[in-house]
Amino acid sequence: MSRSCPSNYRDMLAVLTTMHAQGVCHCSDTTLGRELVLIVDRDNSLEFMGYDASPETNFAHAIVPGFDEAMAFAERVKFPEHGLIVMGCGDDQRAPEILPRKDVTDREMLESAVQEACRRCGTAFAETNMHAHRNPTRMAAIKRATTDFVRRFYSRCPECDYLGFNATERVPGLLCAWRGKPTRVVITEILGCRSCGHRSEQSVCDQTTADPGQCDECNPECSVSMERIL
Secondary structure, eight states, rough: OOOOTTTTTHHHHHHHOOOOEEEEEEEETEEEEEEEEEEEEEETTTEEEEEEEESOOOOOOEEEHHHHHEEEEEEEETTTTTTTEEEETTTTTETTSSEEEEOOEEEEHHHHHHHHHHHHHHHHEEEOOOOOOOHHHHHHHHHHHHHHHHHHTTOOOOTTTOOOEEEEEEEEEOBTTTTTOBOOOOEEEEEEOOOOOHHHHEEOOSSSSGGGOOOOOOOOOOOOGGGGGG
């Protein structure tokens, strides 16, 4: 039996790239940028998603006492191609209620904002602008997530031919090379059809053991739950 994709998905795809969620997580000294692209068919209780996780992010902030230090930070985060946000600083924390400059895109704007914040607070709080239209690195991540969405969307169920036959669960447990204990490294994916319920299992790991850096016992600071990343 074959089921076709509901016709309203074409309209939903037309606005797909405007529907995304962005987040950043930390694992030891690594910052991981994450993007999720999602459409939901409430009539049929179905959802389709695309995902990207990458260390390629310029997410960062700095407390600076003057323009020279602000400019050094700006250069590290690819300014002016990537925008900045500057605000006041109190007790070494961001103070957005004081001088929020949310769209700093050139050297003159940065100098003016930092000098004013330092005049009022003694230091300025500068951070990367993570709005996609001011952050080409994030735009590239959203593109990858959208590409992943399209791949997942057009993957068909071998039983009913319905769209969206993809991983619904990832099973961790690859053994640590040092301790021989199960780690968070995924070894198997469970593929599932959201229409007929067909499920199949496939191996996704070609390693025999896991790097100790991905072991909770060898590296307890690692806080990324690999089995939750789709």
